[in-house]
Amino acid sequence: MVELLGGTYRLTSPFRLGVEDSGRPGHPVVYRAAAGQTPVLSGATRITGFSRVDTAKKIYRAKVPAGTASRALFVNGVRADRARGPRNPSGFSVTATGFTTSDPSYTSWTNPAQVEVVENNAWKQMRCPLASITRSASGGSDLTVDPACWNNNHTAVPNPGFPFNGAGLPSMDGITWLENAHQLLGTPGQFYLDDSADYLYYVPRTGEDLATADVELPVATELLDASGTPGHLAPVNDTDWRAVYTGSWGYSSGRHFGDMAADVHYTSTDGDAVSYTFNGTGIQVLSETSSDEGDADVYIDGKKVSTVSGNGPERLAQQAMVSVTGLPKGTHTLRLVNTGGTYLLVDGFTVIPDVVAPVHDLVFSGLTFAYTTWNAPTAEGYVDNQAGVIWDPTTRTPISIPAAVQVHRGARITFSDNHVQHTGTSGIALADQTQDSTVKASSITDTSGTGVAIGEVDDYYQTEPALMTSGNTVSRSVVQFPGQEYQDAVGIWVGHSTGTAISNNDVGYTPYSGMSIGWGWGWASNCTLQAAQGLPDPCLHGTTYTGGNQIIGNHVHSVMGALFDGGPIYTLGGQSAPSEFAGNVLSECINGCNMIYHDEGSSRWNTHDNVVRFSNGSLWTNLWTPSIHDDSIHDNYSDTASYNNSGTNIAFQQATVVADGNWPPAAQAIVDAAGPGTLPGKVVDDDDLRVSYAGSWLSSGSRGIGDLDNGVHYTQQNGAAATITFTGTGCSFLTETNADEGDVGITLDGVSKGPVSANTSERHVQQKVYATSGLTAGRHTLTVTKLSGTYLLVDGFTLS
Known part of the structure; x- marks a missing residue:
């Protein structure tokens, strides 16, 4: 056991724990606050020495250490905003390279490459730095957006389709506000960091005395990193340079069958083979199953280890046809030989580079984690997909906002009675197939990104239980004010997972949805259902291990404060096993909401005994398309009768509609039991x-x-x-x-x-x-x- 005394522990890099730092089942290593003490792990440097430099605008300035970069600032524990202009500024139009306006004043702005254009569009927030501001031919201002970011957010928005994103594709085509120019300063509570001159500028709020105020400038991205091996696993395409195809293989691209990168290698000749040399402890091969697929022999280092089959009654893309694990760490060669059937397809490879060894049996209790920043968007922009899942600006593969408290491939990690607050990142992430881990009786508040994130978006195909996100819990916790910088982020996010329980939490004051559960859109819905939705035929269809999850007894309120098309609890994609959505109180929708929102592909949810109130014109439930299927909706209570049921094979019962707050005893009992108890x-x-x-x-x-x-x-x-x-x-x-x-x-x-x-x-x-x-x-x-x-x-x- 490690006990921390009270006080502030300032970190510039995270406290790292690995497999060697683990406990044992039933005997965890415990890091906790000493009795009566409040230890704070802080990623910030305290800034002092402010002096007034602009009397009219009440702007103060202080020197910061050379090379300091940050996107966040907190004064007396209150978040400050980067200097920003008015919302929805008028007079701008889109050009081939950004935006133009007849107003010439923008050309006087200094450090234009530090300026960021921000747009909220539907369920997305997009951010791009500017490349320049120049005088336009008509005498106004041309705002040229960084070309790579403009391409990602406007010209060629990433759009691989299921299982990574849906059909809607909002792009950057307007300005919600401009941010981070010195010339925008003047509003109390806003700041500007001139990292080229190492000065921090700030306009104090009423009552703030910068001579005595606690001004915290975050400089660290992570505060705690507990990591097992291997790290993140993601498949590479069949075109990877290490894949050597021998025989009469063909190559097909532009397919609409759900293949990775819309292409495959294929052969119909027995004896044709593909070899793949890798360094690691295992490998998986993604293929397609269908009635015209046959058998293949699997060899590792020249020795046959199994025969696998791709034959199945339904065409399914990205199937883990081969899964070899437990090899001694080192260089190995896989050889896959076609032995029968009309076709053998190869779609991708997932290398397992190290032994599967989670960091495990750790407990963190009574600790406060505060003050982080994430600076990547300053140079690269923020290329949003949905709900805090973004596109890597270079590889255009899905990634997530980093978290202040990060677990990579953990097992039996417990966070109890902790506080994560005031972060320029997400709060807590249980990532990379973390299992049997818990966040309980904790508070996660005022985060730039997601409050608590569980799981991944790119492991849907997984068949190995050791490589699945499973058995995790978030309970009796308060998750409030997430998405304070990246407004698409949610309170609690769960990607692909099995056996996840989200219970008795208070989640509120969110700019987008309160919770987002699941991923994949209609990927797991069959082609008949996708066709009924109006999607192309053939279709992007595969499987997911996600299922057996529980969303129970939560109070989710004051949601959708900035974006549209979400809700208090939003589900997405198929469940492979029945999941439960019950006992939740869903309240106070602000904008563009569906109160119980089973979105595209949601299936096998038993949704019952929930209370919907203060829906403010929203539907109490919205099953809007036929790819939503095999759900049971019954015994719910609502203050509105409005709903939409366009799903397939839905066992639907209209909610008990209650007027004027006269909730019947059964509904009141749900209200009384929801949430973590008295806040x-x-x-x-x-x-x-x-x-x-x-x-x-x-x-x-x-x-x-x-x-x-x-x-x-x-x-x-x-x-x-x-x-x-x-x-x-x-x-x-x-x-x-x-x-x-x-x-x-x-x-x-x-x-x-x-x-x-x-x-x-x-x-x-x-x-x-x-x-x-x-x-x-x-x-x-x-x-x-x-x-x-x-x-x-x-x-x-x-x-x-």
Whole structure:
């Protein structure tokens, strides 16, 4: 056991643990906070010595160490934004190389190569650095985007199709905002790092004194890295230079059968062979199964080890026809010889370069991980696919945002009672086929990327249990404010996995979906279902090991604050075994939402006993296309009757529709059981499950005017009431006051405390219009009721 004393441990590179640092089953190595101590592992350097350099704009400047690069800054524990311009600036049009405008002022911007153009388009956020800003022929400004990034995000967006992305292909064709120019400074809470001159510029918020403020500039990407062997496994194409084909092989490209890179090598001649020399401990060969495929003999280092068959009743692409593991580490040669059938196809090879040895049996408890940055997008841009899965800008293969706390090929790794916060990366990643690992009773808040990520997107074909993501759990944790920089990121993301359990978490305040579960779109749906969706025939069709997952008892709320076409819990792709989606409370959609969203290819979900509320015009469930199939949707509760069921073989039951918050006992029991229990802290947001609403209420998020957690519930109905039951000695009610607000009735423990007024001539947010203290310690109930005026807003409560 290793105990850490309190204090800040500043890291410039991660604390690394390997297989040799592992514990034993039942006897893990434990890293924990000493009793009563709060150790913080920080990836930041503290910046001091600010002086004012622009009185009019209130800009301050401080020297930073030479060569410092960062995309993130935190002042007194609050995220600062890189200097940015107004949203959706007018007057820009697309050119062959970027954007142009009649406004000549952009040509005066300094360091144009540090400027970034950002666009939110549908479910994607795309970012590109500029190459230059020049005077246009018409006297305006030409913004030339970095050519490689412009190609990836605009001209030739990566589009391999299933199982890596879907049919929709939003591209960079507009500007949501411009970012990271010194000339954009002037808004409190924004910064600019001039890494060529080693100066940090910042505009303080009201109340911030930079002489005493804790200004943290992240410089590290990772804080903890626990890695087993081998690392990430990904197949290479059949055209790889190490593949030697002997005999009368043909080559076919541009196929629409789901082949890797849309090509294969094939032969119909017995005795034809392919050899592949590799360094490692194993190899897998991807092929196709079909009724016209036959047998092949497998040789390793000249010795026959097996006979395999590609014969099957259905055409399936990218099948692991050969899987050889457990070889002594070194140089080996695979030889695959055709012995029968009409065809033998070779589609790819996956080399296992090292022994399969997970880092294992480690526990991390009571630790805080804070302050990281990820600088790759500064030079390369951000080439988004979906939900924090992006395209490598060079190889155009799928990758993910790195995490502050990273596990690569782990087993029985436990994170308990930890805090991951204020990161320029994702929070925690259980990557590279990590198994039987747990995140529990932890908080992951304020991340630039995803909160918690599990699994991969490129191991769908896997048949070896040791090379699958399996048995992982995220439970009783709080995951809030993910995607604060990369707004496509989600709270909890799960790729291909089996036996994953996501239970009793609180996930909220997300710019895109709350959770994204599964991958592959319609890849695992057969060609008949794909044709019914209107997709090309033949089709991109294969298999996945994903299945047997559970999404149980979560509270997911205040989602879709920036992007569109997502939901509180979003599922994607097929499940190979039945999975369960039950007991969840899904609340407060802001934009472009489907509350229970089984998207393309989702199958074998048993979706029941969920509560949908404050859907704000969204469908309570949307099964929009025939490739969604064999799901059971029953015994759910909703405040809207609207739904779409265009799936195939769906056992569908309309939800019990509930008006005015009058949830029946069974639904209320689901609400009471959801989430991790009472959230810590003395501030209760309007989204909290301790707050119940009776009457006609709606929610409004991402208002941007200073609400507690950027959202409120509101009613225009006199007599509508909100109630909080709490344990303590005092409580106050936070609301908005304005000219359209009126009187509010206050009842404490069933006794009227008279009306209070929320009416003022000007708008004021987070106003404490009622407070009580000195109560007998114990359980109390406060109810606020709309009596008059146009609106009553509930922004939250504070407890003592």
